[in-house]
Amino acid sequence: xxxxxxxxxxxxxxxxxxxxxxxxxxxxxxxxxxxxxxxxxxxxxxxxxxxxxxxxxxxxxxxxxxxxxxxxxxxxxxxxxxxxxxxxxxxxxxxxxxxxxxxxxxxxxxxxxxxxxxxxxxxxxxxxxxxxxxxxxxxxxxxxxxxxxxxxxxxxxxxxxxxxxxxxxxxxxxxxxxxxxxxxxxxxxxxxxxxxxxxxxxxxxxxxxxxxxxxxxxxxxxxxxxxxxxxxxxxxxxxxxxxxxxxxxxxxx
Amino acid sequence: xxxxxxxxxxxxxxxxxxxxxxxxxxxxxxxxxxxxxxxxxxxxxxxxxxxxxxxxxxxxxxxxxxxxxxxxxxxxxxxxxxxxxxxxxxxxxxxxxxxxxxxxxxxxxxxxxxxxxxxxxxxxxxxxxxxxxxxxxxxxxxxxxxxxxxxxxxxxxxxxxxxxxxxxxxxxxxxxxxxxxxxxxxxxxxxxxxxxxxxxxxxxxxxxxxxxxxxxxxxxxxxxxxxxxxxxxxxxxxxxxxxxxxxxxxxxxxxxxxxxxxxxxxxxxxxxxxxxxxxxxxxxxxxxxxxxxxxxxxxxxxxxxxxxxxxxxxxxxxxxxxxxxxxxxxxxxxxxxxxxxxxxxxxxxxxxxxxxxxxxxxxxxxxxxxxxxxxxxxxxxxxxxxxxxxxxxxxxxxxxxxxxxxxxxxxxxxxxxxxxxxxxxxxx
Numbered sequence: 001x002x003x004x005x006x007x008x009x010x011x012x013x014x015x016x017x018x019x020x021x022x023x024x025x026x027x028x029x030x031x032x033x034x035x036x037x038x039x040x041x042x043x044x045x046x047x048x049x050x051x052x053x054x055x056x057x058x059x060x061x062x063x064x065x066x067x068x069x070x071x072x073x074x075x076x077x078x079x080x081x082x083x084x085x086x087x088x089x090x091x092x093x094x095x096x097x098x099x100x101x102x103x104x105x106x107x108x109x110x111x112x113x114x115x116x117x118x119x120x121x122x123x124x125x126x127x128x129x130x131x132x133x134x135x136x137x138x139x140x141x142x143x144x145x146x147x148x149x150x151x152x153x154x155x156x157x158x159x160x161x162x163x164x165x166x167x168x169x170x171x172x173x174x175x176x177x178x179x180x181x182x183x184x185x186x187x188x189x190x191x192x193x194x195x196x197x198x199x200x201x202x203x204x205x206x207x208x209x210x211x212x213x214x215x216x217x218x219x220x221x222x223x224x225x226x227x228x229x230x231x232x233x234x235x236x237x238x239x240x241x242x243x244x245x246x247x248x249x250x251x252x253x
Numbered sequence: 254x255x256x257x258x259x260x261x262x263x264x265x266x267x268x269x270x271x272x273x274x275x276x277x278x279x280x281x282x283x284x285x286x287x288x289x290x291x292x293x294x295x296x297x298x299x300x301x302x303x304x305x306x307x308x309x310x311x312x313x314x315x316x317x318x319x320x321x322x323x324x325x326x327x328x329x330x331x332x333x334x335x336x337x338x339x340x341x342x343x344x345x346x347x348x349x350x351x352x353x354x355x356x357x358x359x360x361x362x363x364x365x366x367x368x369x370x371x372x373x374x375x376x377x378x379x380x381x382x383x384x385x386x387x388x389x390x391x392x393x394x395x396x397x398x399x400x401x402x403x404x405x406x407x408x409x410x411x412x413x414x415x416x417x418x419x420x421x422x423x424x425x426x427x428x429x430x431x432x433x434x435x436x437x438x439x440x441x442x443x444x445x446x447x448x449x450x451x452x453x454x455x456x457x458x459x460x461x462x463x464x465x466x467x468x469x470x471x472x473x474x475x476x477x478x479x480x481x482x483x484x485x486x487x488x489x490x491x492x493x494x495x496x497x498x499x500x501x502x503x504x505x506x507x508x509x510x511x512x513x514x515x516x517x518x519x520x521x522x523x524x525x526x527x528x529x530x531x532x533x534x535x536x537x538x539x540x541x542x543x544x545x546x547x548x549x550x551x552x553x554x555x556x557x558x559x560x561x562x563x564x565x566x567x568x569x570x571x572x573x574x575x576x577x578x579x580x581x582x583x584x585x586x587x588x589x590x591x592x593x594x595x596x597x598x599x600x601x602x603x604x605x606x607x608x609x610x611x612x613x614x615x616x617x618x619x620x621x622x623x624x625x626x627x628x629x630x631x632x633x634x635x636x637x638x639x640x641x642x643x644x645x646x647x648x649x650x651x652x653x654x655x656x657x658x659x660x661x662x663x664x665x666x667x668x669x670x671x672x673x674x675x676x677x678x679x680x681x
Contacts, residue, residue: 037530134414136466138547145541167614170303171607172374174414174469180525181544187529188540 027203027229034233036192036241040157043238044245046120051090054079055113057106058125061164062097066223075123077231094119102129103140107147114154122151123194123234125161131178132169141181148189159237160186160193165200167212192241194234203229255583257638259590260284283498284577284586285570286486290327291585291634294595296320298626301415301603304610306619314526317518317546321418322559324596325475328422329482331592332429334498337436337487341495349430355593356426362597363419367406370413371395373604377611394464405463412462415603417469418596424460424472425479432480439484439499450477454550467549474550478559503568511561518558521546584631591637598633602626 046052056062056075064073071080079093096109103126110122124147130140144160151158162182169175179197186193203209209229214222255261260282296311297320313319332352340348374395394411395402405411409420435442452458453474459467488498501507521543524531532540546552576582588595606622 038533133464134412134417134462134466134469135464136549138545138549139466141544141547145544167304167611168377171377171611172414174303176303177548184525184529184532184544187525187532188535188537188544190530190533 026225026232027199027208028206029199029229029233029236030202033195033199033202034236034240036159036237036244038190038192038241039245040121040159040192040238040241041245042155042157043121044242047086047089047242050088052082052121053092053117053119054094054121054123055110055119056093056095056097056123056125057109057113058097058123058161059101059106059128060097060099061128062095062125064223064227066219067227068220068224072224072227074227074230074234077228078234081231081235097125100129101126102135103127103143103147107143110147111150114150114156118154119156121238122156122158123161124158125196127178127182128163131163131173131175134174137177137181140178141185144182144185145189148185148191152189152191157241158189158191159234159241160191161196161234162193163197164211165197165204167204192237194230194237196230199230199233200226254587254635255578255580257635257642258284258287258583258586259638260287261578283572284582285567285572285574286327286330287586287589288577288582289323289566290331290589290592291587291595292589293320293323293327294588294592294599295585295627295630297324297418297596298599298603298606298630299623301600302606302610302622302626304614305606305622306616307623313522315519315522316515316558316562317522318555318559318562321470321548322478322551322555323562324418325421325425325478326482326559326563327589328425328592329479329484330486331482332426332479333436333483333486334488336429336433337483338495340433340436341490345433348433352426352430352433356423358593359419359423359426362593363409363416363423364407366416366419366597366600367413369601369604370416373608374413377608380608380611402463410461410463412468414469415600419600420468421470421472421475425476428472428476429479429483432483436483436487437489439487442480442484446477446480450474450551454553457550459549469549471550478551478556481560500567501564508565508568511564514557514561515565518554584627584634587638588630588634591634591641594637595630595634599630602629 043052056078062073062075064070064076067073070076073095075093075095079091082089082091094113096113097106101109106124106126110124113119114122126144127140129135130137148158160182162179163169163175175197183193183195200209200211203226204212209222209226211219211222211226261284299305299307299311300313300320302308311320312323336348336352339351402411409423412420432442432445435445450473453471458473459471460473462468485500486498488495490496525543532543535543546554548555570577577586603626606626609618609622612618
């Protein structure tokens with residue numbers, strides 16, 4: 001374990017040492033949800049070279065609505081976490097998102113960004129609008145297939161992020177269909193998924209973090225914490241994917 | 254309960270059912286269709302309550318088709334049986350009118366359920382302090398443009414989640430109106446329906462949905478399954494007597510192919526649910542094909558899956574199987590025979606179940622929701638059957654209620670005609 005950690009430190013790609021991460025994680029998550037189950041070779045290579053460019057694209061939630069400020073949104077938190085762990089890494093995180101974007105629309109944003117300045121890693125959060133409005137699952141799948149194909153062909157890694165868990169959403173929209181489709185498409189392309197739905201559901205079920213049961217006065221704190229927990233989960237997942245790309249068992253948080 | 258089940262007791266010409274459960278009515282009603290329809294209705298209730306643990310045990314978890322496919326196939330079967338008989342006895346105009354009357358009932362039921370749905374959304378938004386979601390997710394189209402939303406709902410162009418089967422059913426019955434005469438020429442019916450299905454899938458045609466995209470269940474594609482059921486349910490008249498409904502004869506090779514289809518479907522579903530990483534090992538073209546197995550347009554593989562399942566079940570369960578008349582099957586047979594009220598009540602009960610699971614989804618609540626849900630479904634079937642039974646038994650007047658039964662034929666055709674009277678007359 002120590003040897004592994006030293007090697008990781010030497011390479012300067014450590015996103016967070018395993019032991020420390022476990023203690024700091026403000027939300028306890030099932031380990032299997034933090035596994036990438038797919039390699040992130042481009043990210044590993046870029047990190048080794050000391051220069052990592054991440055593109056985050058999604059709907060409103062990438063901008064951190066309901067948080068105390070832009071710095072509390074999960075992409076910003078992720079950036080801060082990686083910087084804290086790897087100060088030497090030249091990290092650039094670009095976040096693009098707006099309310100109510102469909103998968104085809106976020107796919108177009110990604111295509112545009114890829115053309116101008118290719119990132120090493122795309123974090124693509126999508127599917128919510130489709131589920132909420134009951135749009136065609138097929139169209140979402142097609143847009144994902146096309147988008148992921150483009151990203152992978154360009155030599156960039158991708159991670160999908162699925163829906164936020166919400167009892168309200170579960171009761172009023174046909175979310176499971178979209179969750180399943182998203183998971184399958186990701187698997188087909190060998191792309192990891194940050195299972196936000198399952199993570200948030202676990203946090204809610206274990207009374208760690210429950211957006212829908214938060215008191216009105218606590219809402220801001222809870223939303224900040226949610227974004228922080230998501231960022232940490234994403235960090236753990238990225239470390240696992242990078243470790244897998246290097247052909248070693250990933251450090252399990 | 255079993256006294257209220259049609260097809261269990263001999264039915265006299267007056268419509269009064271004698272006591273006892275002799276096999277006298279066995280030649281008439283196919284209880285297999287009823288029992289599987291009842292099970293499908295129960296599965297639909299379960300699957301309409303996301304977060305319900307029992308949802309992990311329904312058909313969709315082991316097959317590339319689910320209760321919706323079963324329901325539509327059996328709805329087609331029931332329609333072919335009932336309206337086909339009406340067509341033969343009273344002619345197309347009367348049968349079409351009976352169909353339209355049923356469509357009207359379904360439409361009103363759908364609008365009622367829509368009102369319940371909007372009330373539920375509002376209630377759960379308040380209960381869970383979810384107004385942020387409503388706003389953020391644009392879920393509240395009703396709140397934003399209530400008048401337009403109402404209009405679109407009336408036009409069936411606005412279908413909230415879980416309210417998509419009834420509009421499908423409505424359009425399928427409407428499509429049956431012009432196709433009724435083709436029941437006598439099943440080959441032509443299936444050819445026309447299959448041709449339309451291929452065209453619709455190739456061109457991507459769907460009915461429009463106000464919030465974007467098309468209908469969740471594209472009726473123009475799903476009609477093939479419905480008409481297949483109708484062709485199987487229609488028993489043609491021969492020399493004034495009604496023969497048994499046609500069945501695809503048993504053939505070992507066909508059975509092997511059907512079993513193979515189901516096994517492949519099961520494997521695809523299980524891999525997707527538990528081991529999706531394996532998909533990356535497949536050739537990318539094939540894997541992408543698997544992600545494209547859509548429910549909206551009734552993907553050919555889903556269609557083949559339900560037909561294979563129906564074929565195998567139809568031959569595995571003989572028409573006179575003892576258990577169909579047993580205690581365990583009775584509630585499901587009853588539910589299947591009172592399809593419309595049970596279905597509508599099921600959608601309504603699913604709202605209540607979702608609200609309950611939204612409040613608490615631990616196992617005591619799960620048990621309560623599922624037991625109460627099934628009990629409520631069976632009770633509704635019981636009440637509907639009782640009402641129908643009494644109406645038939647005490648007032649077999651031709652002026653209102655069921656039309657007089659044909660005088661031709663022996664007891665077996667009588668029983669069929671009895672069962673085949675359009676149930677729109679009473680069970681709505």
